[in-house]
Amino acid sequence: MSIDNTTISKKHYPAIFVSQLKSKKQYEETVKIEKGNTLLIAHRGLSKLEKENTIPAFKLAAEHSYYGIESDIRKSKDGNFFVIHDGDTKRIARENIVIKDSTAEQIRSIELTDMYGNASSRYIIPTLIEFILACKKKNKIAVVELKEPFTPEDIKAICESIKEEEYLQNTVFISFYLENLLSLREQYPDQPAQYLSSSYHEGIVDLLVKNKLDLDIFFREMTEERVKELHDNGIKINVWTVDSPKDAEKLINWGVDYITTNILE
Secondary structure (H helix, E strand, O other): OOOOOOOOOOOOOOHHHHHHHHHHHOOOOOEOOOOOOOEEEEOOOOOOOOOOOOHHHHHHHHOOOOOEEEEEEEEOOOOOEEEOOOOEOOOOEOOOOEHHHOOHHHHHOOOEEOOOOOEOOOOOOOEHHHHHHHHHHOOOEEEEEEOOOOOHHHHHHHHHHHHHOOOHHHEEEEEOOHHHHHHHHHHOOOOOEEEEEOOOOOOHHHHHHHOOOEEEEEHHHOOHHHHHHHHHOOOOEEEEOOOOHHHHHHHHHHOOOEEEEOOEO
16 A cells, blocks of 8 residues: 655553653753764654654754754555654554554554653654655755665665655665665665664774765764774764763764764754
């Protein structure tokens, strides 16, 4: 099935609900920092203030000063691409379905929970193109994580759908799956792409240089020396996921190019 891409009230609060409520109240707005030359990317949208990977989260991020907005992409049973981090909906909704085993119609029927754990018709799982259009409206860089192994045909379909919106030039692809990025590189040699890694392992610099990839790495794996090594080899550095101003200040002083964050601005 193809779909159109255009487009608290509890008497007794359970302990988990109280915990979520306190967590939500921790942030009323973004936490401002001195960014220097480092560019900030909103992780799954402005996900400390709005439901992650939803249009409200993307729109809220777009209203702030972020350079880019990050999202996670998975494929439905009938070949549509949706924005969701997990392979199923159990963490973000009361009804659980597996994305790869579900049709677009089934996925769109799922009502997500809000920041307090209540089911809310305000939140549904967006399509890839809905995310792209949210970025395009405010001229934000779209950072698309290829969340699962995709075929070369999938990669082409993703890129061509973004290209139809005239936004491929403003899109960066990231993935833990190297084959996704190699397929992208083969078909779209100049498309910006970052290899996701949880560790700074032996041979990673040579791998990045060989395949003309930048690095998107867990922030605790970075040191000043590693930043210099990467930059000396022409590799840009994105670090995830940084919510502490103290951690961000250190990374900015080292000269990382991008910081992916849930709340810093």
